[in-house]
Amino acid sequence: PSTAHAALATERQRVLTKPPGSLGQLEQIAITLAGLTGTDQPTVDPIHIVVFAGDHGVCAEGVSAFPQEVTAQMIANFASGGAAISVMAEELGASLEVVNLGTVGEIPELPGVLNQIIAPSTANLAETPAMTSSQVVAALTSGDQTAERAARAKCRLFIGGDMGIGNTTSAAALACALLDQAPHTLVGPGTGLNTEGVARKTRVVERALARHGNDQDVLSVLTSLGGFEIAALTGAILGCAARKIPVLVDGFIVSVAALTAVHRQPGVRDWLIFAHRSAEPGHHAVLKALDASPLLDLGMRLGEGSGAAIALPLLRSACALHNRMASFSDAGVSGKSED
């Protein structure tokens, strides 16, 4: 990040025709983007959205309100334009790429879907490590490659999304291990478990953490408790930061991937802008650990990167106001009186 450009942007916000500070968080967004992209005319376009999909062996424990076949079915729905993120990508004029890392259900070749199958699903993390070390490397690499494609297309903002029935169980387990928190504080209803289901899911995460033990090495934790799509998101976020592409972070799953990336490389934090606070209760602790104040709090909990896509126009507005508003002197408007 360029502190010089951030300082110039801070100064510019002070002289635009508005009471200083009156654009609230939008001022900081413009300043952050100016600093990250080293420009005095910040922009977020073009935008690249990638949804990573993969199945979870832990579904055998009955941790989701939806059947596992939905992961594969939703990949087809992404391709045909019927999913929330598909509609939003079109609405925003953003490119959308779907990376299939492996599903239990079969899927044909589909336009816009890149098949980088690691396995039909991860292993059941309650009983054994979710991934082998070669699997986690494959997933991290797949994510890094999407960052490389975004960089080649000169994208100025990256949005990652997730699809994987069972993935809030994996994400909660990961966050518990990384933050050293008890499962009941981070496990929630996901796509819609009832109270009994949440209790069952909590016991599953407790078993997973007991099995995993005290190994705090980030790569070990990710291998043991993660999922293909969560590891790929981690790789994508690391890859974007390395290539100086700001990331607009979605909800619970992507925030846990971001937490994993930041634990691996603290400098990554600078490149993250947080889109929204999910209704999934565990998101709160993850945001707090990342010192994040998200833009939106609409009670969303859909995944797919949808919360980031919904927040995106706020970034565009912040840039438009920063770049195009007149200054007090240009417009001949009197400034604030002395206190």
Place this chain on the structure above:
Amino acid sequence: PSTAHAALATERQRVLTKPPGSLGQLEQIAITLAGLTGTDQPTVDPIHIVVFAGDHGVCAEGVSAFPQEVTAQMIANFASGGAAISVMAEELGASLEVVNLGTVGEIPELPGVLNQIIAPSTANLAETPAMTSSQVVAALTSGDQTAERAARAKCRLFIGGDMGIGNTTSAAALACALLDQAPHTLVGPGTGLNTEGVARKTRVVERALARHGNDQDVLSVLTSLGGFEIAALTGAILGCAARKIPVLVDGFIVSVAALTAVHRQPGVRDWLIFAHRSAEPGHHAVLKALDASPLLDLGMRLGEGSGAAIALPLLRSACALHNRMASFSDAGVSGKSED
């Protein structure tokens, strides 16, 4: 509002390919807009934005951080495209109309500015009623006419904005009278008063309320404590509701106008969607009185309708998702398992 269309939209939200409820407040926005406009394909376009401007006699009491000449200067800035609301109107592809109801500073004829001068400013509401009864009728009528023009242009959403140095003093006084609250609970820094300034402003509102007395009649309160632009906003909101045009309500000033309109005609409330929670502390009580849960809370406090303009893409996204997402059956996606 059409309860039949709202019920159909509620049912549609249940069958779209997402966990039920997972779009949070965006689901209710789509349902509300479907009901208000009596359609199964809700939309907010075209959008009409009107900024009402007028000066306040109470500025003589030293209640603002900015000099009074700024009201007229900002009208010129709206016309030349340098103000926040000008940039946002262009960004959103919305029509922008500026209605000048009277300023102390002189302004030439300007493109996009409708001059409907009532007087150079209201009277000092700390000492006498702010308006005469013919002045308040003129302002209400001016507002109603903007709703009529929006209806003729077949606009599906109305955004009202305010410009008037000193108008948070007037709005706080109005809200105190309508809600029977003490000035210190509703008076805030506005464009940037320091602690001493806020204390002075509070005493001014106390004097105004003591002068006004106990008359709770809405029109009397508005005449006594309002401003030209606040009365015009009240007229515009009443006029939009009468013509079945939904209103996206901006921050503190517009919310006080909305409160005034709802006190005059409770059915108006149905037509209001609340954009954001302003940093101005009095907004909280006004929102609570209107039972409003705004979409955004970004610490904005700029006025001009800017908070509503910033929130507008959320409504467009809510409509796009509602209208274009696939259903579980269309996409061949399995629904939620039985609990």
